[in-house]
Amino acid sequence: MSRAVLSIGSNMGDRLELLMSVRDDVADHLLAVSAVFSTPPWGPVPQDDFDNAVLVVDDPDRSPADWLETGFALERAAQRTRERRWGPRTLDVDVITASVDGDVVVSDDPVLTLPHPRAHLRAFVLVPWLDADPDATLWTADGVRAVTDLVAALDPADRDGVRRREVGAWSTTVRGVS
Numbered sequence: 001m002s003r004a005v006l007s008i009g010s011n012m013g014d015r016l017e018l019l020m021s022v023r024d025d026v027a028d029h030l031l032a033v034s035a036v037f038s039t040p041p042w043g044p045v046p047q048d049d050f051d052n053a054v055l056v057v058d059d060p061d062r063s064p065a066d067w068l069e070t071g072f073a074l075e076r077a078a079q080r081t082r083e084r085r086w087g088p089r090t091l092d093v094d095v096i097t098a099s100v101d102g103d104v105v106v107s108d109d110p111v112l113t114l115p116h117p118r119a120h121l122r123a124f125v126l127v128p129w130l131d132a133d134p135d136a137t138l139w140t141a142d143g144v145r146a147v148t149d150l151v152a153a154l155d156p157a158d159r160d161g162v163r164r165r166e167v168g169a170w171s172t173t174v175r176g177v178s
């Protein structure tokens with residue numbers, strides 16, 4: 001069984017519709033879904049705010065690499081272009097962490113680095129993830145850390161910039177992380 005935590009984001013086009021396209025695509029495999037959060041751009045590129053969310057998914061027939069491919073396919077469907085690193089995009093799907101049969105996958109392959117090497121620094125990942133799964137943990141260079149502690153360690157300005165949106169069409173009701 002392969003479980004993955006997907007961070008999804010958009011700051012071009014119909015952001016909510018694009019996030020919804022991901023949620024709908026993986027609907028049969030959802031264990032947990034965060035609310036949608038409005039987030040200031042992370043990184044050096046001045047650009048519009050993003051909408052971000054986190055999905056926890058599992059599928060006995062999909063490997064972590066398959067989840068990356070699923071993300072690529074959804075990015076292509078959103079006409080995502082790769083113009084600038086950390087620049088604006090219609091849709092970004094990142095695999096934050098993955099486990100197979102309960103074991104966390106650790107990989108330094110540049111095609112799929114796991115856990116995602118910048119996840120622990122990103123309020124736009126950690127705050128929605130905590131919302132989806134209050135007991136979440138992340139394997140880091142300092143060992144296994146509770147996401148709640150990683151959120152507490154963020155710069156308060158970064159953390160407080162991440163704002164929950166009330167979106168009627170976005171349901172967070174799913175099976176639950178067991």
Ligand SMILES: Nc1ncnc2c1ncn2[C@@H]1O[C@H](COP(=O)(O)OP(=O)(O)OP(=O)(O)O)[C@@H](O)[C@H]1O
Pocket residue numbers: 068082084085086087092093094095096109110111112113114115116117118
């Ligand atoms: N865990 C991962 N999730 C998604 N992509 C990854 C991961 N590890 C490595 N990659 C690779 O990163 C490459 C660049 O991805 P992308 O363009 O989405 O980067 P980015 O979103 O600009 O920056 P960042 O990687 O910091 O999120 C992809 O081609 C993909 O193969």
Ligand SMILES: Nc1nc2c(c(=O)[nH]1)N=C(CO)CN2
Pocket residue numbers: 008009010039040041042043049050052085086087092124
């Ligand atoms: N708030 C926010 N900032 C970003 C995002 C994102 O999804 N949300 N994605 C980026 C590309 O990796 C760069 N910066």
